[in-house]
Amino acid sequence: MDKIIVFILPVFVVLIGAEFAYGWFRQRNTYRLNDALSSLSQGLISQVLALVTQLFQIGLYILVFNALGRTPNVRFWDTWYGWLIAIVLFDFFDYWLHRAGHECAVMWAAHVVHHQSQHFNFSTALRQESTVALIGWIFYLPIAVIGVPPEQFGIAGLVVLLYQFWIHTEHVGKLGWFDRVFSSPSNHRVHHAVNDQYLNKNYGGMFVIWDRMFGTFAEEEEPCVYGTRTPLRSWDPGWAIFAEYWSLVQASRQTRSWADKWRIWLKPPGWRPSGSGADLQAELAAPAFDLDAARQLYGEPLGTRAAIFAAVQFALMMGATAGYLWYAEELSYAKELGLTAVIVGGLWALGAYVQRRVSVMPVVLVDLAGLAAAVLMFRA
Secondary structure (H helix, E strand, C coil), rough: HHHHHHHHHHHHHHHHHHHHHHHHHCCCCCHHHHHHHHHHHHEEEHHHHHHHHHHHHHHHHHHHHHHHCCCCHHHHHHHHHHHHHHEEEEEEEHHHHHHHHHHHHHHHHHHHHHHHCCCHHHHHHHCCCCCCHHHHHHHHHHHHHHHCHHHHHHHHHHHHHCCCCCCCCCCCCCCCCCHHHHHHHHHHHHHCCCCCCCCCCCCCCCCCCHHHCCCCCCCCCCCCCCCCCCCCCCCCCCHHHHHHHHHHHHHHHHCHHHHHHHHHHHHHCCCCCCCCHHHHHHCCCCCCCCHHHHCCCCCCCCCHHHHHHHHHHHHHHHHHHHHHHHHHHHHHHHHHHHHHHHHHHHHHHHHHHHHHCHHHHHHHHHHHHHHHHHHHHCCC
8 A cells, every 4th residue: 555655646746746837827826835845744744654553544443344344245345336335435434534623622633734734736635634543543443344344445545535636726616516416626625715604614525415414515605715713834844733732732731620621622623611711711712813814824935045955855755755655564663663753854854944943954964864864774
């Protein structure tokens, strides 16, 4: 499975380049380099962290499949309709995971990474979460009980994930009947928008019929404004992953009631206790949302030299990630942990550079240290 990702990576790069070129030609560019590099860095981080969290990615599914799953009917699941059912099942339960990711604070803390970009383009599609699997595996266990083989479950999930790549674009308008059945660019623009009427809508990954069935569908009408209502305002990949968790920790620490400490994590995002905890609510409440303010983009454009260096640094990290994924099956868990740290460190340095917290030399030093660590790991 990891080698499949290696083959897909250059396809993503070509499609991102094509979308950028099309937008530039039509004088409707939807990219900024700093934002795109931030999103793509999250994509690489999600892939390397997936390697060291296999227990949650697929391991627990296999345990439940072996313990509780029905005896698999291999002939049935190998048919075209067996594959179709597996994909539909995955998409159905993924709808509920996705919905929980917006309606439960701790799940939102994991999912928010995907929504932090203020742009909507193919690079946004690759801005994937790194910690959702730690909780999200629970939502897929019914598929294991039904008897879908683990390999087929994994491929069905990959199909649903890859499908969603093309719906992250502003260059495709409404598609008529297609929009009524499938997730489409129009439907998914609504999902990423912070406009009042679009909040918590259109969760479907491949099919939007789940949203129509369960009352979470909204039609695209007014122009969408993208991002999160509490903006990240940072290119730091580590802060992007943990910022929302830190907010929950701070809120729960300042809450008097133990019951409320739990509720802060389990209630919808932004919930704070009222009544005796009204002081906390006033202290920690986010400022009133302003749609016009949300349109203001974070970060200054990179100069030409800085842009070239940042692009080269990202290309190096992408190449390192591809090599890591290619040989991952042959590596010990300790080496996987070490290489994951090396790549995350390189991407952290890139984010710090783009944010102008460090100059070129510290980034080069991080790369050299990572290279030395990787050489030592392979010699051990």
